[in-house]
Amino acid sequence: MYPGQQARPPIPAKPSALSNTSHTPLPTIPSTFQELETRTASELAVLLNDEVEYDTFFNSLSCVQTMKQVRDDLRTKNEEVAKRGLSKxxxxxxxxxxxxxxxxxxxxxxxxxxxxxxxxxxxxxxFSTASMINNLEVAAGEAERSSDRTAEQFLNGTIDQKTFIQNFMQERKLFHLRSAKKESLMMSR
Structure with a gap:
């Protein structure tokens, strides 16, 4: 640590929101580096001015080596997960x-x-009530028209009295039956 520089507290590792299988803890960053405190001012000046020397020193730090190991482990695990995904x-x-x-x-x-x-x-x-009422009304009208035609045939002399009575009675009976059913359905609504 340089004179006038304050020590930083270690930054805690945050769990990944994307990881749902396992959590790889990150190492803490130390607030001081013992390796720097034991060096002289001239050795520190060499580190600051010589990039190769600085890189060598930096890569020799245990926290950097740990971070690289964590990175490599994560890379390997990601590759395994990717292979499992591709296999499926x-x-x-x-x-x-x-x-x-x-x-x-x-x-x-x-x-x-x-x-x-x-x-x-x-x-x-x-089979709705309205439809049945309508159908009964149509059918009753047909029966009434049929009985009217039978009466005209009798008056014109095309059919005899026995046939007239038999057909007319049956058609009128059908007309009244259908009309009664229609009335009954209309009252039950």
Whole structure:
């Protein structure tokens, strides 16, 4: 330490937010360097002026060697993780293809389901109260028109009395039955 220079406290190592497997602790940076305190002023001047001498001295420091070792260990571990990741690449591609295939199957089944649901809605609409009332009204109207045609045929002399009575009674009965059912449904709404 130089005269007038204050000692720095060691900087604690921070855990990596990206690492989820293991944590490699970093060595602490010392607040003083014993190797510098034992040197004379002329030796320190040589270190400051001679870059090769400085690099040699710097690389001989135990904290620097520890940091280099940590760096090399991390590099090796990263390489191992990368190799493991690359070794699983074919498995990942297979799983992606399987997901795509299942997605297609699900899409097809969803389309079939939607078609069936739509068909169900149409069928349900046929049996709704409003639809049934409308259908009964149309059917009652057809039965009434049919009985009117039978009456005209009798008046024109195209059918005999027995046929007229039989057909007219059946058609009027059907008309009144459908009308009664329509009225009943309208009251139950």
């Amino acid at each position: 690449e074919s498995e990942l591609e297979l799983l992606q293809r399987e997901i795509m295939s299942r997605h297609r199957v699900i899409s097809e089944k969803k389309a079939i389901l939607e078609g069936k649901l739509q068909k169900q809605q149409e069928i349900m609409k046929q």
